[in-house]
Amino acid sequence: MMQIFDTMQNRLVDLETRDPNHVSIYACGPTVYDVPHLGHARTALTYDLLKRFLMWSGYTVTLASNITDIDDKIIERSAREGISENELSSTYTKIYIDQLREFGVADPDFRPLATEYVEEMLAIITQLFEQGAAYEIEGHGVYFDVDSLADYGALAGRTVNELRESAQARVASEEDKQDPLDFALWKSAKPGEPTWDSPWGPGRPGWHIECVAMSLHLLGDGFDIHGGGSDLAFPHHENERAESEASGHSFARYWMHSAMLNxxxxxxxxxxxxxxxxxxxxxxxxxxxxxxxxxxxxxxxxxxxxxxxxxxxxxxxxxxxxxxxxxxxxxxxxxxxxxxxxxxxxxxxxxxxxxxxxxxxxxxxxxxxxxxxxxxxxxxxxxxxxxxxxxxxxxGLSKDTVDSDEEIDSLVSEREAARASRDFAAADRIRDILKDRNIEIEDTPNGPLWRKI
Ligand SMILES: [Zn+2]
Structure with missing residues (x-):
């Protein structure tokens, strides 16, 4: 049985799936306001590898990985460049997908766009209100009340008080928030920003609710693995978990985080x-x-x-x-x-x-x-x-066609034959011919290997 390191339990655990022989995985994707960097590639590669391995092990796997196509950075950059948010995000979404394909990362089974799930987000925010876990501040939006979840901070391995202290030290809390740790579920419309209608007036979703809505919609309650880069563990994943649990939906059974890159x-x-x-x-x-x-x-x-x-x-x-x-x-x-x-x-x-x-x-x-x-x-x-x-x-390292070049192969064989009959002058001559063609030969205990230089 496979063991994975679960961030929530902070230890290696057996992967016990919700459904027999099926693994459902949600991996947070990028916010598309720029070209992908190597950290994005490493994260995507981790869940691509996990899926490949699980399938080889006999599981069926459903992998969902989102695109965050509405966000402060997208709004800022598109305003700067004088293009629409949609134009900017679709340009960088395409680059992200093309480059991951080139990198050999298979497309996930689902690649949801956040802006296509606003209705599902509103439904969960409504549930949070019903559970007393959300409150509205006129003109600002809707916030999640971290006190509504008994174990807020469990994923980060911190108590609410510890987190509160560092949050207070880090940022001056927004004026009317009940707690510096509370976070936006729905942001009231500002002039010039893309907006959607909601029971709390026009606005746009907070980041965390996007992933909750997409993962639960595509994979169902209690799906198996939630993944992402380790920089997302807090606050993004802690807040996703809080929103889902407080609204009455059991969330991911396990949390996996891939590390950063220098x-x-x-x-x-x-x-x-x-x-x-x-x-x-x-x-x-x-x-x-x-x-x-x-x-x-x-x-x-x-x-x-x-x-x-x-x-x-x-x-x-x-x-x-x-x-x-x-x-x-x-x-x-x-x-x-x-x-x-x-x-x-x-x-x-x-x-x-x-x-x-x-x-x-x-x-x-x-x-x-x-x-x-x-x-x-x-x-x-x-x-x-x-x-x-x-x-x-x-x-994912195989190559469809291996470089083969009969002419070079036969020159290498001729050189081997010359060496075997101790005709070193001939062997060196052939080595020079190959060198002129930018081919280098390395003699190993297992025979000669050639490579293009
Ligand atoms: Zn996410």
Missing amino acids: VNGEKMGKSLGNFRTLGDALAQYGPRPLRLAMLQAHYRSLMELSDETMKGAIGGIERIDAFFRRMLGADIQETSIDTEAKDRFMSAMNNDLGSPDAIAVVFETINSGNAALDDKNIKEASMALTTVSELLEVL
Whole structure:
């Protein structure tokens, strides 16, 4: 059985699903006012990997991941650029979707837009009023009363008083709010802003109610996993949970949070000036090395993405592709999976999505496959090939077509033959020919590997 780290219980727990053999997951998506950065990519990758692995393990999975298409930042930027909020958000939604696809992140089963769920949001706010958990301030909007939920702060692992102290220290509370921790469910219309009608006058939804409405509508009460980046745990997720529970809907059974990302030693963020976008990284390194680099860090650990990390990941992808080229060149066919390697991969992934250990199993299998081929052990080599193909598919790292170039392959074979007959002059000549074509050969204990340089 899979174990995941549940933020709410602050420990590893068995994944016991609401429905047998089905897992429902809601992962918070981006607010679309700019191009995606690497943190967005890491978050999306985490839930893509979770879904792939669960499906491979025999579950059916429903993954919903939203787009927040109305927000202060969207309103500000579209005003600055003199375009409509809708124009701005659809431009960046398209870029987000296109780049995630390029990155190899599969589309979720549902990608709801917040603005399409206003009716559902209003219904939940109405329920919160009925439960005495909401109050209205004329001219400001509707607020959630944190005192209405006995365990507000449980997800953050803090008491209401602790949270209240830091909230008071952080921001001067809005004039009429009953408590600095109370937060907006519905914001009254301001001039020039997009608005929707509501029983409390025209306005627009608060951020947290959007995700509550979308997740409950698409996945139902008591859905299995709520995920997102760790920066969303408080207050966004705490407040989502509060709204759902206080309105009478049981919310997520488990909470998963993927950690943040440092780029070349600095915290990922626009303000620091080292902002590197997903688009930049894809153009610079390609999707597979970027994906491998991210998967080689556990999703809950702060990731350091540096030129050094990327160099290692590019080398890793080359080793994978060289393995396939070599197996293809030797006409090795896929047969059956190596159950021992499969079991080790599975237990790594069952342990809170342990992708670094799972990837290590893949590279060990590549090494043993190469060694088997050296020994002309076709059966072992076939098994390794089958295993590597299948496991890479789970990680989303497989490639539809492996780079193959018969001419280069035959030059490499000629050079091998020359070396075998100790004709080193001929071998060096062929190496130079390859070098002129930007092909570098590396002689390894498992035979030569070539790569484009
Ligand atoms: Zn959310």
